[in-house]
Amino acid sequence: MLTVTGTPVVPGLAHGPVLCVRTEISPAAVAAFEARPALDEEAALAAYDEAVGQVAAGFERRAAEGSGAAAEVLTASAGLARDKGLRSAVRKHLRAGTPLLAALHAAVEQFAGVFEQMGGLMAERVTDLRDIERRATARLVGESEPGVPVPEVPSVLVAEDLAPADTAGLDPRLVVALVTERGGPTSHTAIIARQLGLPCVVGATRAGDLEEGVRVLVDGATGVVEVEPDADEAAARVARDAALRAEVEGWRGPGATADGLPVKLLANVADGDSAARAAQAPVQGVGLFRTELSFLNRSEEPSVEEQTEIYASVLRPFADAGHVVVRTLDAGSDKPIAFATHAGEENPALGVRGLRLAFDNPGLLERQLDGIAAAASETGVETWVMAPMVATVAEARDFAEQVRARGLKPGVMVEVPSAALLAHRMLEVVDFLSIGTNDLTQYTMAADRMATDLAHLTDPWQPAVLQLIAITAHAGTQAGKPVGVCGEAAADPLLACALVGMGVTSLSMAAAAVRAVGSQVGRVTQRQCEEAAEAALSADDPAGAREAVRGVLLG
Structure with a gap:
């Protein structure tokens, strides 16, 4: 090769x-374990509890030693290892007479099938599930955890x-x-x-x-x-x-092209801790506060007062710098929340998720907006609010009316192709748009963004996706209203320049990516960004788009 x-x-x-x-575990150790006399149901379940407890504790130790996204991901894995549903599935197989290792494998495969059917980020958790199985199996047979x-x-x-x-x-x-x-x-x-x-x-x-x-x-x-x-x-x-x-690493901001065109660089955050860390980076505020990540493990809806404190913890670090864009619950599909989402949907990625949850449960959105408004009032931070999964102008109008009634600035996310195609109409009823390139890509290309075999389709450099972004950005330019990008595409320094050339006014990303994007944008002119946009939009495929933009910007 x-x-x-x-x-x-x-x-x-x-x-x-x-x-x-x-990632293999010694076949000899597994064979020796299976050759022992079979454990009864209670003894086997106790052995399972001890093994997954040790695995979860290991995740938690690593989370305590880390920070940021790594700590958040490890904490989530610890929770998955101790998941009561997984334990119940293991018990069910043990009760049917299945040996312990086979019961563990069957339970993991059962949940893996559910996660894969849900798609999106939940499909990504299949890797985590199988990692937990390998580690628990190693603990049971007396081996060190693989890694x-x-x-x-x-x-x-x-x-x-x-x-x-x-x-x-x-x-x-x-x-x-x-x-x-x-x-x-x-x-x-x-x-x-x-x-x-x-x-x-x-x-x-x-x-x-x-x-x-x-x-x-x-x-x-x-x-x-x-x-x-x-x-x-x-x-x-x-x-x-x-x-x-x-x-x-020496870049300090603010975001602008070499000839002075301002480009707001913002952070994506999940909670108060991540907001406090992001505020230390050279950002001009928050472009995406994912509120649903604070409630993934909640069985009951938090009160307005509790929500207010959660939202205020994200707003406070930005009291003296920029604004914060709060996204209302993007629950459903790959992010199920017990008190909000619908169970048993045949195709949850195309089902009742995001703003659609408020169609038959309007109080859910109303109480969240009350909490956001109270947090904004308490902290004095300029607060914008946007809804996910908006597909029609009527949805955007109704949402905007509710947000404005609370003294906040309304916007919607462009994730559904219909929202991009109607961007000019959307901007007649809202004050800003934010393009979520992760979902926009998978819906445009009809390809699950977690499917490895379809990674060539779920690439944000796909010409069809770039065309929809360009349509949306052009609508913003005509209306004189901001259009941002808050998906993974914003963290790609070369693609960021092309997005600026299309008319995108802000880029929101993980705080760790800000310096690379800001530095690259600062090395090129507005005209070069426009040429990069033209080159990307003219390409036939993602590889051609990347190469064309590299040629324009890097020579």
Whole structure:
């Protein structure tokens, strides 16, 4: 092989030997365990409880040692390990006479099937489930939990997929890049790689053919992994990239092109802690506060007073800088919330989610808006509010009326293609639009954004997706109202420039990506951004769009 190609998710260059991640548990240890006398139901369940308790405790220890996205993902994995539903499924199989290891496997596969059917982020959790199974199995048979070996020299980690516990504990001094066969731009591997600043390529289907120890050059901007490149040339390219990264780290904002066109750079946050950390970055506010992430484990709807305090904890860090855009509950599909979402939908991704939950439960939205308004009043922070999954102008109008009645600025998310096609009409009734490129891409391309086999379709550089973004941005320019992007596309420095060229006025992303985006935007003029937009929109496929934009901006 000369190259392996996948989906680029974190830009940067890295050169080093391949270190393969193996997840197998010793077959001999498993066979020895299964040869023992069978445990009765209660003893087997007690052994299961002890094993998953140890696994969950390990996740929690790593979460306590980490921060940001890594800590959040590990905490969620600990909760999944202790999930009562999973335990009930194990008990059911044990009661039917299934041996413990087989009962654990059957329960995990049952939940994996449910998660895969739900699609989206829940489908991504299948990796977490199977990682929990491997770790619990290892505990039961007396083996150490599987995971990433500690490299002896700086190495490129190559795996079929990486679970949160694998990626969250990586040492960037010893792991210089990540390459996985599976996963997409919004997978846990990608999220944590962004936080660590590691060049990352996912969905590289031939990565499993790479041999341990072979030296590779990983280009996280193009998705190309070069096998055994010229050592001197690779070292020179990595050195140039390191110098560029050092320049990026020194970027302090505010966002603007080289000739002075302002571009607001904002942060995506999930709660008060992530907002406090984001406020330390060179951002001009929050472009996406995902309120639903505060309630995923709640069985009952919190009171207006409790919601007010949660929202105020996110607003307070930005009391002296910028505004905060609050998204109302984006529950449903891959983010089920017990007190809000509908159970048993045949196709939840196209079902009752986001704003649609308020159609037959208007009080849910009204109480949330009351809490947001109270938090805004208490903190004095300029607060914008937007609704997810808006498909019609009538929906946008009704939502805007409710938001304005509370003294707040209304907007809607553009995730459904109909909203993009009607953007000019939407802006007649709302004050701003925010493009969620993750969902807009999967709905435009009719492809689950977590399906590895469809990663080429769920790429935000897809020409059809870029056309819808351009239509939306143009509508904003005509109306003189802001149009932002808050999906993963905003964190791609080259794509960010093309988005600015289309007329996008703000970019919201993980705080860790802000400096790279701001630095790149600041090196080019408005005209270059417009040329980049034209080049991307004229391309036939994502690879052609990337290459065309690189040619315009980087020469």
